[in-house]
Amino acid sequence: MKKISDLFSRSSRKRILYHSLFFGAIATASVISQAFSPSSKAYGQTPAPIVDNTEINSYAQAVLAMEPARQNAFEEIKKLIGNGEIPKIVCNDSNSINGLPRKAQDIAVNYCTRSQKIVEDNGLSIDQFNKITIELQNNNLLKRQVYNTLLRLQQTPESP
Structure with a gap:
């Protein structure tokens, strides 16, 4: 009989980790997007902007660099709030930040500033x-291009 851990091969666990990181990064990007744009509306009929490889690479690097700060800020705010539910924090919405305890407000503002x-x-x-x-x-x-770029940036070089 196989152990549960045997059901997930190393490559399967890697794939799950990459998918989790990708979707976490996209979620972070969405929050940042809301945070810094006063009114972002996506219109279905507008032509898609052309995004070149340099911009995709820069975007992916920014998302990866923001993620540890986002996790850290979330954990710090979680400790301050305790068992209460952590509200959605949007950087350009003063009401979402003002509803936090003072120390949590400082953490959120600091995170928003660092992310920018x-x-x-x-x-x-x-x-x-x-x-x-x-x-x-x-x-x-x-989405596929950004995903592949995120994977490439997260890969560690193989040892000889």
Whole structure:
């Protein structure tokens, strides 16, 4: 009889991890997108913007760089709030931040500021980042390109 752990091969676990990281990264990107755009609307009939490989790479690097900060901020806020439900925090919505305890507000604002800097340090404007995030929701080709770029960036070089 096989153990439960044997049912998941190393490659299967890697694939699950990559998928989890990808969807976590996209979720983070969506939150950041909402955070920095006062009114982002995706219109079904607007032509898709052309995103080149450099922008895809910059976007993926920014998302990966933001993720540890997002997790850290979430954990810190979770500790402050305790067993209560953590509300959705949107950086450009002062009501979502003002509803937090004072220390949690500071953590959220700090995270939002760092995320904006990360995006800009990776060669994108907030508008570019938000446009890519919105486009990802409707463009499967772009989603696949970003996913593959995230995988490539996360791979560690093989030892000889």
